[in-house]
Amino acid sequence: MPFSAHPKADPDGGLWNFGNMPGADKLMIYRLNAAGEVARTGMVDVPDLNMVHDFAVSARHLIFLVPPYDMKSGPGLSLGDSLHWAGATRPLRVVVIAKDTLQMRQVFELPARMVFHFGNAFEDGACTRLDAVMHEGDTLRELADVMRGEIRPFRDGSSTVQITLDYAAGLAREARLFGASEFPRVAPQVVSVRHRKLAVTGVAPGSPDDRFNIVNLIDIDSGKADSYRFDAGWVAEEHVLVPRRGARAETDGYLVGVAQDARRGQTVLTVFDAHNIKAGPRAMARLSYASPPCIHGNFLPS
Numbered sequence: 001m002p003f004s005a006h007p008k009a010d011p012d013g014g015l016w017n018f019g020n021m022p023g024a025d026k027l028m029i030y031r032l033n034a035a036g037e038v039a040r041t042g043m044v045d046v047p048d049l050n051m052v053h054d055f056a057v058s059a060r061h062l063i064f065l066v067p068p069y070d071m072k073s074g075p076g077l078s079l080g081d082s083l084h085w086a087g088a089t090r091p092l093r094v095v096v097i098a099k100d101t102l103q104m105r106q107v108f109e110l111p112a113r114m115v116f117h118f119g120n121a122f123e124d125g126a127c128t129r130l131d132a133v134m135h136e137g138d139t140l141r142e143l144a145d146v147m148r149g150e151i152r153p154f155r156d157g158s159s160t161v162q163i164t165l166d167y168a169a170g171l172a173r174e175a176r177l178f179g180a181s182e183f184p185r186v187a188p189q190v191v192s193v194r195h196r197k198l199a200v201t202g203v204a205p206g207s208p209d210d211r212f213n214i215v216n217l218i219d220i221d222s223g224k225a226d227s228y229r230f231d232a233g234w235v236a237e238e239h240v241l242v243p244r245r246g247a248r249a250e251t252d253g254y255l256v257g258v259a260q261d262a263r264r265g266q267t268v269l270t271v272f273d274a275h276n277i278k279a280g281p282r283a284m285a286r287l288s289y290a291s292p293p294c295i296h297g298n299f300l301p302s
């Protein structure tokens with residue numbers, strides 16, 4: 001059975017995850033307990049469930065954004081070649097599953113975009129709020145072209161947004177938090193509950209190209225970002241919030257991630273003080289060589 005690469009660890013030690021097979025229109029739900037045993041499973045029918053990479057978990061809901069891709073598979077076709085952007089005629093759907101029943105509660109619609117990653121979700125009165133990074137257009141096709149070595153300049157039309165789901169009105173609203181960006185992450189102690197800080201890696205406004213060169217800790221209420229811009233020649237990857245032992249405040253800890261120092265041909269682990277990102281890395285550990293892109297990372301306390 002499919003099991004996604006983006007499980008969400010509850011602060012209590014349990015794990016939620018999902019799985020989907022493009023073309024099967026079935027969403028699998030898994031609940032694992034703190035011992036790693038499968039405690040509950042569910043299967044929900046979702047039409048045209050062809051491209052789901054990640055999800056968000058709140059206290060009462062599991063939230064999926066389903067970009068408009070059609071599946072037309074055939075002999076010898078890769079997954080990428082089988083997925084066709086249908087954004088001209090279909091919306092981006094927000095599918096909300098209730099945790100207590102593992103059944104669909106409601107579906108919202110937003111303008112067609114591609115989505116990979118989520119920050120966090122929490123209940124806010126009768127609404128649910130969540131962070132996601134939206135990409136304009138058929139981003140999957142652009143990535144497939146890059147993997148084929150067809151590298152050409154393209155405008156990164158992404159943005160980090162906070163989405164509010166209003167169940168009574170049946171409406172999803174968006175508020176922009178940051179421009180071109182990816183890899184939204186929150187502190188592990190606030191997964192599924194109210195958070196105030198969201199880490200994203202992005203492209204600093206006014207940059208000469210679309211390489212990720214800035215790490216940010218965004219206050220989701222004020223929209224203000226505590227940011228550090230790397231020097232020219234550096235490319236930043238995902239950075240994750242690592243709390244000090246026993247920390248409650250989301251900024252009581254570190255922001256840890258990988259950056260590529262292209263001028264020296266080295267991969268560097270960077271450690272920021274989460275209280276003060278703009279002060280720059282408090283510590284750096286260099287490899288003597290450049291690793292392939294790391295994309296994602298997780299920190300496990302020993």
Ligand SMILES: [Fe+2]
Binds near residue numbers: 296
């Ligand atoms: Fe991912």
